[in-house]
Amino acid sequence: MVKEFEKAGFPVVxxxxxxxxxxxxxxxxxxxxxxxxxxxxxxxxSKEEQWKLRYHRVGVALDSLATDIKEQTVFKVKL
Structure with a gap:
């Protein structure tokens, strides 16, 4: 299904x-x-650490949507 969305012009992460x-x-x-x-x-x-982790990962996901890619790409995240 992901490939079909991509073919239609919708980037998916x-x-x-x-x-x-x-x-x-x-x-x-x-x-x-x-x-x-x-x-x-x-x-x-802690809740603050969880929030930072979520904020960072969702930010990476949003940035990946705006990234032009030519092949499968695994985006790096902070540990």
């Missing part, structure tokens, strides 16, 4: 913790996440 699976299904823009139960957070950290 997939945020995924299983990057090899995202590559296999054909996602062009991939932003790594944290884990399966908590893709954009870590309940072991």
């Amino acid at each position: 997939q945020m995924a913790n299983l990057v090899p699976v995202a590559k296999t299904v054909g996602a062009n823009r991939i932003v790594p996440t944290i884990s399966i139960p908590y893709p954009l957070g870590d309940p072991a950290t």
Whole structure:
């Protein structure tokens, strides 16, 4: 489905913790996440740390939408 949206001219970003699976299904823009139960957070950290982590990852995803790419790209995120 991702490929069809891209063919229609809509850039799509997939945020995924299983990057090899995202590559296999054909996602062009991939932003790594944290884990399966908590893709954009870590309940072991403070609410401020979780907010920073989410803010950064969503920011990377938004920036990736504006990035012109020619092949599958995994965008880097801070750890």
